[in-house]
Amino acid sequence: MIYLDSAATTPVRLEVLEAMWPYLTGEFGNPSSHHELGARAQEGLEAARAEVAAVLGCRPSEVTFTSGGTEADNLAVKGIALARRAADSRRNRVAVSAIEHPAVLESARSLARLHGFQVDVVPVDSVGRVTPEALADAVGPQTAVASIMYANNEVGTVQPVPELAAASRAVRVPFHTDAVQAAGWLPLDVRALGVEALSLSGHKLGAPKGVGALFVAGRVAVEPLVDGGGQERGLRSGTENVAGAVAFATALRLADAERTTSATRLAGLRDAFIGRVLALVPDAMLTGHPTERLPGSASFCFPRVSGESVLLELERRGIVCSSGSACAAGSSDPSHVLTAMGIAPVVALTAVRFTLPGTADAEELDRAADAVAQAYDAVASLGTR
Numbered sequence: 531m532i533y534l535d536s537a538a539t540t541p542v543r544l545e546v547l548e549a550m551w552p553y554l555t556g557e558f559g560n561p562s563s564h565h566e567l568g569a570r571a572q573e574g575l576e577a578a579r580a581e582v583a584a585v586l587g588c589r590p591s592e593v594t595f596t597s598g599g600t601e602a603d604n605l606a607v608k609g610i611a612l613a614r615r616a617a618d619s620r621r622n623r624v625a626v627s628a629i630e631h632p633a634v635l636e637s638a639r640s641l642a643r644l645h646g647f648q649v650d651v652v653p654v655d656s657v658g659r660v661t662p663e664a665l666a667d668a669v670g671p672q673t674a675v676a677s678i679m680y681a682n683n684e685v686g687t688v689q690p691v692p693e694l695a696a697a698s699r700a701v702r703v704p705f706h707t708d709a710v711q712a713a714g715w716l717p718l719d720v721r722a723l724g725v726e727a728l729s730l731s732g733h734k735l736g737a738p739k740g741v742g743a744l745f746v747a748g749r750v751a752v753e754p755l756v757d758g759g760g761q762e763r764g765l766r767s768g769t770e771n772v773a774g775a776v777a778f779a780t781a782l783r784l785a786d787a788e789r790t791t792s793a794t795r796l797a798g799l800r801d802a803f804i805g806r807v808l809a810l811v812p813d814a815m816l817t818g819h820p821t822e823r824l825p826g827s828a829s830f831c832f833p834r835v836s837g838e839s840v841l842l843e844l845e846r847r848g849i850v851c852s853s854g855s856a857c858a859a860g861s862s863d864p865s866h867v868l869t870a871m872g873i874a875p876v877v878a879l880t881a882v883r884f885t886l887p888g889t890a891d892a893e894e895l896d897r898a899a900d901a902v903a904q905a906y907d908a909v910a911s912l913g914t915r
C-alpha cells in the first residue's frame with residue numbers, strides 16, 4: 531500500500547507512544563487528585579503544556595488541551611463570539627472564509643441558529659486564497675470573531691495569515707486560525723502570526739486521534755462550552771487526557787523540530803509527483819495555489835471522470851488517497867471548497883486529493899503517478915464505452 535492520505539490522519543510515531551506509555555500505565559493518576567500519584571500526572575500534563583507553548587511562542591496558561599481539532603475550533607469560534615457579545619452587545623456577527631473545515635463553518639452556523647448571530651462568509655479567489663481586502667470588507671465594529679484557516683485540508687492552499695490577522699486587528703476583531711493542517715509544515719509562532727487563537731489536532735502529526743489544543747491569547751475572553759469541575763482554567767472541564775496531552779506535545783515538538791528540513795524535501799517530491807501526473811494525464815487540472823500550498827498537498831480534478839471511480843481504481847492498485855476531505859466522506863455533494871473557488875459542481879465531483887506523508891520517497895511517488903494515469907484511463911474508457 532502507498533498511503534497518500536496524510537491530511538486525513540497519520541500513524542502514531544514510536545517516540546510518541548513511548549512518551550505517553552507511562553501515563554497509561556504506572557503514572558495513571560488523576561491530575562486533580564491531591565496524592566503523590568495525582569501530582570505526578572499533573573506534572574506530566576503541565577510539562578506537555580509547556581512543550582506546546584514553546585512551539586507556539588506563547589505562555590503555557592494560553593494553551594488548552596481539547597479532544598482534537600474540531601473541539602478546538604468550536605471553542606474558539608463559539609467561545610470567543612459568545613464572550614465578546616456578552617461584553618459588547620453590538621458584536622453579533624462572525625466572519626469565516628467560504629473554505630473553512632466544517633468544524634468552523636458549522637460552529638458559525640450554530641451561532642446563527644441558536645444565538646442569533648449573523649455569519650459573514652469571506653470569499654476566496656480561484657486558487658483558494660482570502661485576500662486581506664476581502665477580510666477587511668467582511669469585518670467591522672459588529673464582528674465578534676474572525677476565523678480563517680492557515681492551510682486548507684482539501685487543496686492545501688496556505689493563507690497569508692499575518693496580513694489577515696492585521697486586517698482583523700485594525701478593527702479590533704479577535705482573529706482565530708485553524709492550523710490543523712499547517713502544523714508540522716509551517717511556522718506556528720503565534721506572536722509572529724499575530725493571531726489571538728489557533729487550533730491544532732494531534733492525529734495529523736503522529737499523535738493518536740482524540741487530542742488537540744487551542745491557543746487563546748491571555749487577553750481574549752472565552753465562554754467555555756463544556757461545564758463541570760473547572761479543569762483547564764475553567765475553559766474545558768473534564769478529567770484531563772494526560773497521556774493524550776503528552777503524546778500531542780511530543781508529536782508537535784518533533785514535527786516542529788524537523789519542519790524546515792522535511793518541508794523542503796517533501797515539497798520537491800510533491801512537485802515531481804504533480805509534474806508526472808500532469809504529464810501523464812493531460813486532462814488533469816491541479817487545484818489550489820500553484821506555490822503557496824502545503825508541502826505534501828497535491829489535489830486534482832479529472833474532468834469527465836468521477837473522482838470516486840478514480841479512487842476505487844487507485845485503491846485496486848494499492849494507492850490510498852481521498853476524493854476530498856475525509857470529514858465529508860459519504861457525501862456525494864461537490865466540495866464546498868472547490869465550488870467556492872469557482873470550479874463548476876460537475877468538475878468538483880471529479881476531485882482526487884493526494885496528501886503525502888513526511889516519509890514519502892521518489893520511487894513510490896513515481897509508481898503512484900503511473901497508477902493515477904492507469905486509473906484515469908480505466909475510468910475514462912468505461913465512460914466512453
Ligand code: PLP
Pocket residue numbers: 537538597598599600601603631633679681682683708710711731732733740741742856857
Ligand atoms: N480542521 C481541519 C483543517 C482539518 O483538516 C480537520 C480534520 O480533518 C479538523 C479541523 C478536525 O480535526 P479533528 O479530526 O482532530 O477533530
